[in-house]
Amino acid sequence: xxxxxxVNNLHVSFDTYGGEVKAVRGVDFDVHKGETLAIxxxxxxxxSVTTKALMQLLPKPPxxxxxxxxxxxxxxxxxxxEKQMQKIRGKDLSMIFQDPxxxxxxxxxxxxxxxxxxxxxxxxxxxxxxxxxxxxxxxVGIPDAESRMKQYPHQFSGGMRQxxxxxxxxxxxxxxLIADEPTTALDVTIQAQILELMKNIQKKxxxxxxxxxxxxxVVANVADxxxxxxxxxxxxIGTVDDIFYNxxxxxxxxxxxxxxxxxxxxxxxxxxxxxxxxxxxPPKGDAFAARNxxxxxxxxxxxxxxxxxxxxxxxATWLLHEHAPEIEPPESVKRRMKGMARSASGNSExxxx
Amino acid sequence: MSQxxxxxxxxxxxxxxxxxxxxxxxxDGLNFNIYKGETFGLVxxxxxxxxxxxxxxxxxxxxxxxxxxxxxxxxxxxKDKSELKKFNREMQMIFQDPxxxxxxRMKVEDIIAEGxxxxxxxxxxxxxxxxxxxxLETVGLDQEHANRYPHEFSGGQRQxxxxxxxxxxxxxxIIADEPISALDVSIQAQVVNLMKQLQRDKxxxxxxxxxxLSMVKYISDRIxxxxxxxxxxxxxxxxxxxxxxxxxxxxxxxxxPLPDPDYERSRVRFNYDPSDHxxxxxxxFREVGPDHWVLCTTNEFEHYKKQLATV
Ligand SMILES: Nc1ncnc2c1ncn2[C@@H]1O[C@H](COP(=O)(O)OP(=O)(O)OP(=O)(O)O)[C@@H](O)[C@H]1O
Ligand SMILES: Nc1ncnc2c1ncn2[C@@H]1O[C@H](COP(=O)(O)OP(=O)(O)OP(=O)(O)O)[C@@H](O)[C@H]1O
Ligand SMILES: [Mg+2]
Ligand SMILES: [Mg+2]
Numbered sequence: 001x002x003x004x005x006x007v008n009n010l011h012v013s014f015d016t017y018g019g020e021v022k023a024v025r026g027v028d029f030d031v032h033k034g035e036t037l038a039i040x041x042x043x044x045x046x047x048s049v050t051t052k053a054l055m056q057l058l059p060k061p062p063x064x065x066x067x068x069x070x071x072x073x074x075x076x077x078x079x080x081x082e083k084q085m086q087k088i089r090g091k092d093l094s095m096i097f098q099d100p101x102x103x104x105x106x107x108x109x110x111x112x113x114x115x116x117x118x119x120x121x122x123x124x125x126x127x128x129x130x131x132x133x134x135x136x137x138x139x140v141g142i143p144d145a146e147s148r149m150k151q152y153p154h155q156f157s158g159g160m161r162q163x164x165x166x167x168x169x170x171x172x173x174x175x176x177l178i179a180d181e182p183t184t185a186l187d188v189t190i191q192a193q194i195l196e197l198m199k200n201i202q203k204k205x206x207x208x209x210x211x212x213x214x215x216x217x218v219v220a221n222v223a224d225x226x227x228x229x230x231x232x233x234x235x236x237i238g239t240v241d242d243i244f245y246n247x248x249x250x251x252x253x254x255x256x257x258x259x260x261x262x263x264x265x266x267x268x269x270x271x272x273x274x275x276x277x278x279x280x281x282p283p284k285g286d287a288f289a290a291r292n293x294x295x296x297x298x299x300x301x302x303x304x305x306x307x308x309x310x311x312x313x314x315x316a317t318w319l320l321h322e323h324a325p326e327i328e329p330p331e332s333v334k335r336r337m338k339g340m341a342r343s344a345s346g347n348s349e350x351x352x353x
Numbered sequence: 354m355s356q357x358x359x360x361x362x363x364x365x366x367x368x369x370x371x372x373x374x375x376x377x378x379x380x381d382g383l384n385f386n387i388y389k390g391e392t393f394g395l396v397x398x399x400x401x402x403x404x405x406x407x408x409x410x411x412x413x414x415x416x417x418x419x420x421x422x423x424x425x426x427x428x429x430x431x432k433d434k435s436e437l438k439k440f441n442r443e444m445q446m447i448f449q450d451p452x453x454x455x456x457x458r459m460k461v462e463d464i465i466a467e468g469x470x471x472x473x474x475x476x477x478x479x480x481x482x483x484x485x486x487x488x489l490e491t492v493g494l495d496q497e498h499a500n501r502y503p504h505e506f507s508g509g510q511r512q513x514x515x516x517x518x519x520x521x522x523x524x525x526x527i528i529a530d531e532p533i534s535a536l537d538v539s540i541q542a543q544v545v546n547l548m549k550q551l552q553r554d555k556x557x558x559x560x561x562x563x564x565x566l567s568m569v570k571y572i573s574d575r576i577x578x579x580x581x582x583x584x585x586x587x588x589x590x591x592x593x594x595x596x597x598x599x600x601x602x603x604x605x606x607x608x609x610p611l612p613d614p615d616y617e618r619s620r621v622r623f624n625y626d627p628s629d630h631x632x633x634x635x636x637x638f639r640e641v642g643p644d645h646w647v648l649c650t651t652n653e654f655e656h657y658k659k660q661l662a663t664v
Contacts, residue, residue, distance in 0.1 A: 016505065018497075040537070044506075044507040045537075048507065156400075158399070159564075163399075189604055191564075214536065220614045221610045241614055244614050258538045260567050260568060269545060269571070272542075
């Protein structure tokens, strides 16, 4: 597969009254044409900041890209001027923001907002653009599109606003779509429709998607690969099967364990203890150590490197070091690793741990 | 959980005028009770009127029609200022949108303490600070965060501030409008465990609006399913998942994404087609089995009853 995006050693900080917030602290990943990379991780771990940095959408100041490069089709986006970026944004690169209310203009009719990009980037006539808007609204499941396009955002429900935002992002058939919690505000049936829609468009145009979500069910549905972020770093990355059936990092175990399953209402949810680290003064060593039941002495001293699990699978935990003790994930996690739907391949992989 | 009702919602309607001749019937004749100490889960399609229901119950909107009784008193009939104030403290709301619901010009400390100030719940600055710090800790944030502004927080962190704010005035009933949708799963588990614990400790009653069905099932005692302004099914959480009758509920259940890639690759969804319904008469909300209600016509009623009898 052809490499579309390559992020190398990205560091992003915010200069605030309290000090420098080190939001992203050395992130590396690739995205290939036609693939979907899901980014999961704790709230505040830097998912949105990472992707906004790719799009050069962070306000500077207070934001600052301290180090690193963002190669899109070989060109370093971090070095482009705002004018050059504007040409790429909304055409080759498109983003669905986490916050649907502020990404829509409250004083502008919904239809006009979608038409704007079509006229600007696709050079459509007004009539063409209007027809395309109706088509897009119907595509994302907004009934009665003709009259809805004349309404203002506040007249839409949260989920409907979100669907409009999806429609805007898809309007230009981007090469890379960054979707930040695009379906979080949606009920499961509409969510399923939107996910199918995104997959269909992806198949047709061979576009790549970076999909940020905390819903691991959605990840299992859309992702080819998954990156798990914690405290401004990627702590585990692999194929969707690697991450769900053979997770290595204790933080990933925590994520998988905290999902309720449909038939186990009485068991207490496994919650990762404690709170996220202060990103002004990130802890020494492994940032997750203080909350990690399986922390080793070295975790408090030295940051773990990325250990290779397989060609597709890497994780930053000292537990993978050859001298580390053998440690098994907690029972609730092992159960989930076997697959909630108790699938055959889930079983065999789960047993290896 | 008692069977004593804390809230009785009777024929509640909320219609929005959107043009001279057009009206959106966001909520269109709801009848249900919420028992003391229970968690009532409200789910349904985006735009079906869940938030509007919550906002109308808490009187952010005046109801177009219908009544809401809280502890037997008609909420929408209240005019007296001090009574309103007392009532406002009893009912709190956690909002769906953690971005729009926090005043960007206020420090976190003042956002959380605002309700305590209004209701005179703290005596001095020191006590105010302490309470804010306790609340921040309760929701998994740091004391340091008290002096920051909302924009300095991530989406999930902001939602936790909203929860702390709601808890600050010691309410007895909380409407939580998608309180955890913006949170990552590990914090979701924390918040849900926390909400459950607070419910036990403080005998709180919740109306829990959400679309994450696995979480709703986990936290709710009973669940109501809404479709286009109407309640189409209501039952005990387990009963609803085991014996869903309304085709819309079935389609919702079949669409829950599970954290299992193999399962997702082969998932089969059940699509709801409203035109499949019996149209011989207007459907009504009927009790098909014990405490299991479905919106249906007489024909469908008989059919559903038979279906329940065979399981
Ligand atoms: N404008 C800002 N000023 C200061 N700090 C900021 C700013 N924006 C973000 N941050 C900090 O950067 C870190 C990463 O935030 P980011 O929004 O990327 O989190 P996230 O992983 O997207 O979380 P969520 O899942 O809650 O959306 C957080 O610690 C946040 O507090
Ligand atoms: N202030 C308003 N003016 C006009 N129409 C409104 C207003 N608020 C909501 N609506 C409409 O009422 C309907 C129900 O909206 P509501 O926000 O209650 O939906 P919801 O079930 O909470 O959806 P979601 O899951 O997307 O949040 C929608 O059609 C919406 O467009
Ligand atoms: Mg984010
Ligand atoms: Mg809503």
